[in-house]
Amino acid sequence: MLNFVDTVQDAVAGIKDGSTVMIGGFGNAGQPFELIDALMDCGATDLTVVNNNAGQGDQGLALLIRKGRVRKMICSFPRQSDSWHFDAKYKAGEIELELVPQGNLAERIRAAGAGIGGFFTPTGYGTMLAEGKETRIIDGRGQVFETPLHADVALIKALTADGRGNLVYRKTARNFGPIMAAAAKHTIVQVSDIVPTGGLDPENVVTPGIYVNSIVKVA
Amino acid sequence: MLNFVDTVQDAVAGIKDGSTVMIGGFGNAGQPFELIDALMDCGATDLTVVNNNAGQGDQGLALLIRKGRVRKMICSFPRQSDSWHFDAKYKAGEIELELVPQGNLAERIRAAGAGIGGFFTPTGYGTMLAEGKETRIIDGRGQVFETPLHADVALIKALTADGRGNLVYRKTARNFGPIMAAAAKHTIVQVSDIVPTGGLDPENVVTPGIYVNSIVKVA
Amino acid sequence: MSSETNQPAALQSAPEPLGRDDLARLVARDIAPGSFVNLGIGQPTLVSNYLTAEQNITLHTENGMLGMGPAAEGDAIDGDLINAGKIPVTELPGASYFHHADSFAIMRGGHLDICVLGAFQVSATGDLANWHTGAPGAIPAVGGAMDLATGAKDVFVMMTLLTREGASKIVEACTYPLTGVGCVTRVYTDKAVFLTGPNGVTVRETFGCTLAELQELVPVPLTAAVP
Amino acid sequence: MSSETNQPAALQSAPEPLGRDDLARLVARDIAPGSFVNLGIGQPTLVSNYLTAEQNITLHTENGMLGMGPAAEGDAIDGDLINAGKIPVTELPGASYFHHADSFAIMRGGHLDICVLGAFQVSATGDLANWHTGAPGAIPAVGGAMDLATGAKDVFVMMTLLTREGASKIVEACTYPLTGVGCVTRVYTDKAVFLTGPNGVTVRETFGCTLAELQELVPVPLTAAVP
Numbered sequence: 001m002l003n004f005v006d007t008v009q010d011a012v013a014g015i016k017d018g019s020t021v022m023i024g025g026f027g028n029a030g031q032p033f034e035l036i037d038a039l040m041d042c043g044a045t046d047l048t049v050v051n052n053n054a055g056q057g058d059q060g061l062a063l064l065i066r067k068g069r070v071r072k073m074i075c076s077f078p079r080q081s082d083s084w085h086f087d088a089k090y091k092a093g094e095i096e097l098e099l100v101p102q103g104n105l106a107e108r109i110r111a112a113g114a115g116i117g118g119f120f121t122p123t124g125y126g127t128m129l130a131e132g133k134e135t136r137i138i139d140g141r142g143q144v145f146e147t148p149l150h151a152d153v154a155l156i157k158a159l160t161a162d163g164r165g166n167l168v169y170r171k172t173a174r175n176f177g178p179i180m181a182a183a184a185k186h187t188i189v190q191v192s193d194i195v196p197t198g199g200l201d202p203e204n205v206v207t208p209g210i211y212v213n214s215i216v217k218v219a
Numbered sequence: 220m221l222n223f224v225d226t227v228q229d230a231v232a233g234i235k236d237g238s239t240v241m242i243g244g245f246g247n248a249g250q251p252f253e254l255i256d257a258l259m260d261c262g263a264t265d266l267t268v269v270n271n272n273a274g275q276g277d278q279g280l281a282l283l284i285r286k287g288r289v290r291k292m293i294c295s296f297p298r299q300s301d302s303w304h305f306d307a308k309y310k311a312g313e314i315e316l317e318l319v320p321q322g323n324l325a326e327r328i329r330a331a332g333a334g335i336g337g338f339f340t341p342t343g344y345g346t347m348l349a350e351g352k353e354t355r356i357i358d359g360r361g362q363v364f365e366t367p368l369h370a371d372v373a374l375i376k377a378l379t380a381d382g383r384g385n386l387v388y389r390k391t392a393r394n395f396g397p398i399m400a401a402a403a404k405h406t407i408v409q410v411s412d413i414v415p416t417g418g419l420d421p422e423n424v425v426t427p428g429i430y431v432n433s434i435v436k437v438a
Numbered sequence: 439m440s441s442e443t444n445q446p447a448a449l450q451s452a453p454e455p456l457g458r459d460d461l462a463r464l465v466a467r468d469i470a471p472g473s474f475v476n477l478g479i480g481q482p483t484l485v486s487n488y489l490t491a492e493q494n495i496t497l498h499t500e501n502g503m504l505g506m507g508p509a510a511e512g513d514a515i516d517g518d519l520i521n522a523g524k525i526p527v528t529e530l531p532g533a534s535y536f537h538h539a540d541s542f543a544i545m546r547g548g549h550l551d552i553c554v555l556g557a558f559q560v561s562a563t564g565d566l567a568n569w570h571t572g573a574p575g576a577i578p579a580v581g582g583a584m585d586l587a588t589g590a591k592d593v594f595v596m597m598t599l600l601t602r603e604g605a606s607k608i609v610e611a612c613t614y615p616l617t618g619v620g621c622v623t624r625v626y627t628d629k630a631v632f633l634t635g636p637n638g639v640t641v642r643e644t645f646g647c648t649l650a651e652l653q654e655l656v657p658v659p660l661t662a663a664v665p
Numbered sequence: 666m667s668s669e670t671n672q673p674a675a676l677q678s679a680p681e682p683l684g685r686d687d688l689a690r691l692v693a694r695d696i697a698p699g700s701f702v703n704l705g706i707g708q709p710t711l712v713s714n715y716l717t718a719e720q721n722i723t724l725h726t727e728n729g730m731l732g733m734g735p736a737a738e739g740d741a742i743d744g745d746l747i748n749a750g751k752i753p754v755t756e757l758p759g760a761s762y763f764h765h766a767d768s769f770a771i772m773r774g775g776h777l778d779i780c781v782l783g784a785f786q787v788s789a790t791g792d793l794a795n796w797h798t799g800a801p802g803a804i805p806a807v808g809g810a811m812d813l814a815t816g817a818k819d820v821f822v823m824m825t826l827l828t829r830e831g832a833s834k835i836v837e838a839c840t841y842p843l844t845g846v847g848c849v850t851r852v853y854t855d856k857a858v859f860l861t862g863p864n865g866v867t868v869r870e871t872f873g874c875t876l877a878e879l880q881e882l883v884p885v886p887l888t889a890a891v892p
Contacts, residue, residue, distance in 0.1 A: 103812030
């Protein structure tokens, strides 16, 4: 059921302690800063967070980690020049890390949304990231079995929504938004603009409204 | 390597006997009739054809089947009120049929393009279409292992191409085009219009040119 | 069990068996506002005639569209805009188009609230048979039936309760080839609405018969559904 | 083997070791016209400076774009338009945007002609180690390296031949954690261009050394590549 809410606080109010939360964005592009700030304020903790990175600088996901709200990160690229809050928590043994090759991360999220029970991929075969995983040789190539990655909630950022919850994005800020929207039980979207139903060309909709639960406009 | 060719005959000239050919379209929507006619004229035979259906009426794929060029159909819905050419060949034992649930057909084609070695899906579990296939219980649900479906050639129809081979489609004629373009070694596209590079909005491209090899404009 | 304990007074909701249109109207009324729904080919298509604007239902067609409108007529007929039955349809405001893998991801990923399908048979535990008679020489065709059956949150079946020969289509175990296992949640027939699931078959309402009379027709134990 | 039989006169193509820019120019020259290419973070990015308009190369960035242009400057900087290294970039005519699963499908499905990556080590059979030192306490980060390594049709590595300590980065077997097995097809270094594969290492050209001198540095058997 689709809801248009007035504030980011209302949008995240239902997120429970212990939830798995997917957060869109690659670096800062597409990262829903305002929703993350609201998540911080609402106090939910013991979270498992799925994002490509583990926060940059002193904002958004990085702050959520600094405040100790994140029990576990599932990501492909935690270590960056400005990932000091994650680095500190990791070195202190205060955050768990599941490191996933970026393509496996994307495909696992996509699999969850598409109802796939698991898939074989050559990525990671023969590496330490495949240790303990089922493997098989398919058409002469070693492949690793990967499982879908579901979430309780997705927080994503899009450019424009229409009255049906259909979304379009902007440039490389699209990144994980569409697949996370489909993989989460409850998808919360911050948008720059809301247009009336019929205001988006049906040929150009990127995320159909069926994947969207809450929309909030952020100035 | 992308080529713009002048005629449908030139476009299909390289298709060899024994090829696996994916043909876009769901019913007549998106079916590349002119390319199929050219394939018929070029004489290639002993083909394995992947399409949702097995031809309608007395045109396109139906005629290719009638002329005995198709050794095997891989499809989800061969039997229709006007599938008489397929029906006759099938009853005469002159064509092989691999019947695939439509979603498995789409997902297997998508898997081929995305480099997935195989996947588990609940669709078909416990039915005769899963007989002989590997199964496993995942999260309490019976699932069937399905393999990617690759092709030598895809023949598809789009609305508009730009100079880079980027494509957009029209309404429900989009159907199998984008996933077949990615699953075939060589993708041939008939379009209604060709615009200069820069003439399609990068946000709205459905099939990036990397998946396209030959483009022919059909009036 | 006596028929008395089995037949609350309220269970019989119509004095006569329902016709196809009345049944379609009933299914339409039972679809929750805001739902995303796929209507199968044939009888289920009738349901769309009875959905109201207030219900705000979004129809999905597996060949790549959400926001499908009514059948197209006259100048509105467009060969590029068809439904899964290959009938020309129309586009409603707020529609979207997508390719086949994305369309089936919607179905298979559990995002549709309801699909409504026809059936040859439904078993006591919700197994569905609706795609293939299995007769020698019959050409099989499955389409998206298995994806809908296993993917939608709720699978509603619409059918007559009895075959032309008078046999119940609700059966202990399907004799026709299965479409999906344990997937049907509700069966709308001309004589009754049945709820199916792992605990067997309950009856929500009957049309022109008592539960005891219905039990005579159906070879699996029936109980009245708790309202 | 004598160095004579191993060293065709033409093998030495430069009198001195190549600098980073000369190496990038060489890689750029070797990319076939019309190719789709992904340039990894760091040294490989330099290659883009030497691609010519005539080559008609399309650059892919794994965060969701084909048709990436040069780094953005001044008013052209847009936080929504970045590359995999999170550097603001520009969009060329004919570009397209897509989500992450579609972007990695391009890489993993074998659609990129070439990716160019940096490396810690490459083995004689083309194993690649470029993501993790494996040192105790090091925080690992893999990004798209494994997808590129296993997915692209050709994987080119750019690196100095020797570590700061003088050890060869072309090795019999990698001691660092692997990125991919048997995936590297060509290694561009300051001292030579190596071709790697199931049959071992051949040398296409040397810069400022003979094949014999090169063999002194590299602990795996080298032969001259057949031109």
